Amino acid sequence: MDDDDDSQYRYVQRDKMLDYPPNTPFSYRRARRPPPPEPHRPCTWFELPADWPHWYPAIVRCPEVTTKPQWNFSTNFGKHPNQLMMSDKRTAHRMSRFSLPLEEYTTQQILAMPQEILFEIIADWHRSPLLSFQSRTRNNVSRISPYLGLRGLRDHVPKVRRVFRDRRTRSLVIIMDFIEGGNLYALWPRLRAAEKDRISKQIVALIRTMQTYTSELPGALGTSRARAFVHPLFPPTAPLDMQAYRQHLACIVGSAHARYHMGPVAADLMRVDRLVLANMHLDAGSFLVDGTGKLCIVGWGKSGFYAPEAEIAICTYLIPVGFAQIIARLVETWSHKHGQMVSLRAVASWLDEQSAL
Incomplete structure (x- = not known):
C-alpha cells in the first residue's frame, strides 16, 4: 500500500x-x-x-x-x-x-x-x-529486545511488546510495559543516605550482571551501526571486528589525549581482552525505581558489546556530581581500571563537545 x-x-x-x-x-x-x-x-x-x-x-x-x-x-x-x-x-x-x-x-x-x-x-x-x-x-531499542530477557536482567528491564517504524515520519515507535515510579533525577533529592547506598549497590550489581554476557564481535547489536564512542572525524569501519575495534579505540583515545594535553598513550593502556554487553549511555535518567523499590534500566538505543571499562567511564562522566554515592561506588569497584577510565572519560568529554555522545 x-x-x-x-x-x-x-x-x-x-x-x-x-x-x-x-x-x-x-x-x-x-x-x-x-x-x-x-x-x-x-x-x-x-x-x-x-x-x-x-x-x-x-x-x-x-x-x-x-x-x-x-x-x-x-x-x-x-x-x-x-x-x-x-x-x-x-x-x-x-x-x-x-x-x-x-x-x-x-x-x-x-x-x-x-x-x-x-x-x-x-x-x-x-x-x-x-x-x-x-x-x-534519541530512542532506538529495536535491536536490543532479544537480549532483554536474559537471566538476571529480565526483571530489571521493561518488557518490549512491539516495535515498528511509522512509514510517513520514519519515527520509531516502541510499545513497552509501564513502570509506576520515577527516575533518579526525580527521586534522589528525597532519598535517605541508606537508600542511596542501596541503589548504588544495585547499579553496580546490574552492570556486573550485564558484563557476564560477552561476544566475539564488537559494536551494536544485530546489523545496526555503532553509535557509541563514535566521532564524526573517526567513523568506525564496517563490519567491525576485534582488531578494527582496538584500532578505532586507540585512535580516538590518542586524539583525546592530544586535545587535552594528557601526554602519550601507553602501548597497553587500551588493551581490550573481552567485549561485554553494555548500555553505553547510563545516566541518572536511565534508572527507574518502581513502587516496590526494584531498579530498572531504560534507554538501550546505543547498547552493544564494548570494552567493560567503556561502560563505567561513560556512566561516571554522564552522572552529575550530585549523585556522589553512585560515582564513588563505581570508581571503587573498578579501581583497577582507573587509567583506562580517565582516558575514556576524556574521550566522552571530547565527543560531548561534538554532540555525538
Whole structure:
C-alpha cells in the first residue's frame, strides 16, 4: 500500500456527533439549555477493515479529553545545568481521572491494532500525555529486545511488546510495559543516605550482571551501526571486528589525549581482552525505581558489546556530581581500571563537545 493510499483505514473525528454530547442529562435537552462545554478533544474512533477478526464492532475508540495538558519543566535534568525535561502531569497521580486513549483495550488487542492507527494515537499528545520529553533524546531499542530477557536482567528491564517504524515520519515507535515510579533525577533529592547506598549497590550489581554476557564481535547489536564512542572525524569501519575495534579505540583515545594535553598513550593502556554487553549511555535518567523499590534500566538505543571499562567511564562522566554515592561506588569497584577510565572519560568529554555522545 502506497504512502498516500489509506483507503483501508479511515480516520473519523466528529466534533459534534450529536446536537448534545452523548452523556448530556435529559434535563438539559428537555429545558433546551445550552449543552456543556465541548471537550478539549472530542471522542474519536478509527474504523478497521470490515473483515476485522479480533473484535466487533470493528473500530478503535478513544474517549473524549476534557483537560488540557499540564506541562511541567524539570531543570538540571542531565549533566549540564541547562538541560531540562518536559512532562505532562495529567496522569502523575494515582487518583487522576484522565482517560488514557486505549485503557479499554487489553494488551493483546493493542498489539493486534494496525500500526498506522497506533501511531496516530501515540503521536497525539493531547490524548497520550508525554511522560518525558528531552530535545536531545534519541530512542532506538529495536535491536536490543532479544537480549532483554536474559537471566538476571529480565526483571530489571521493561518488557518490549512491539516495535515498528511509522512509514510517513520514519519515527520509531516502541510499545513497552509501564513502570509506576520515577527516575533518579526525580527521586534522589528525597532519598535517605541508606537508600542511596542501596541503589548504588544495585547499579553496580546490574552492570556486573550485564558484563557476564560477552561476544566475539564488537559494536551494536544485530546489523545496526555503532553509535557509541563514535566521532564524526573517526567513523568506525564496517563490519567491525576485534582488531578494527582496538584500532578505532586507540585512535580516538590518542586524539583525546592530544586535545587535552594528557601526554602519550601507553602501548597497553587500551588493551581490550573481552567485549561485554553494555548500555553505553547510563545516566541518572536511565534508572527507574518502581513502587516496590526494584531498579530498572531504560534507554538501550546505543547498547552493544564494548570494552567493560567503556561502560563505567561513560556512566561516571554522564552522572552529575550530585549523585556522589553512585560515582564513588563505581570508581571503587573498578579501581583497577582507573587509567583506562580517565582516558575514556576524556574521550566522552571530547565527543560531548561534538554532540555525538
